[in-house]
Amino acid sequence: QVQLVESGGGLVQPGGSLKLSCVVFGSFVSVVGMGWYRQAPGKHRESVAVVTSTSNITYADSVNGRFTLSKGNAKNTVYLQMNSLKPEDTAFYSCHVRGYEESGGWGDFWGQGTQVTVSS
Numbered sequence: 001q002v003q004l005v006e007s008g009g010g011l012v013q014p015g016g017s018l019k020l021s022c023v024v025f026g027s028f029v030s031v032v033g034m035g036w037y038r039q040a041p042g043k044h045r046e047s048v049a050v051v052t053s054t055s056n057i058t059y060a061d062s063v064n065g066r067f068t069l070s071k072g073n074a075k076n077t078v079y080l081q082m083n084s085l086k087p088e089d090t091a092f093y094s095c096h097v098r099g100y101e102e103s104g105g106w107g108d109f110w111g112q113g114t115q116v117t118v119s120s
C-alpha cells in the first residue's frame with residue numbers, strides 16, 4: 001500500500017518560515033523522482049522543488065534561494081524548508097512520488113496536501 005502524508009502547513013506572516021514534511025508509506029523498488037507541488041485558487045498546479053534518483057534538485061524560479069528540499073536518511077521522508085515567505089506563496093502544497101512500489105506498481109503517487117497561507 002502507498003500513502004503519502006504531509007504536515008507542517010499553516011498560517012504565517014510575510015517573511016516567516018515553515019517546514020513541510022512528507023512521510024512516505026510503502027515499499028518502493030525504484031523512485032524516479034519525488035518532491036513538492038503547489039496550486040493556488042484559479043491557477044494551474046506547479047512544481048516547487050523536485051529531486052531525482054540521481055539527487056539532482058530543481059527549484060521553481062519563484063522559490064529558488066528561499067526554499068530548500070531535503071530527504072531523511074531513511075529515505076521515507078522528504079522536507080521542504082520555506083523561508084522568507086511571501087503572500088504569493090499561498091497555496092495548497094502536495095507531496096509527490098513517481099516510481100515503482102510493490103503493491104501499486106509504476107505510477108504517480110500523491111499525498112492529501114497541506115494548506116500554506118502567508119498573510120499579515
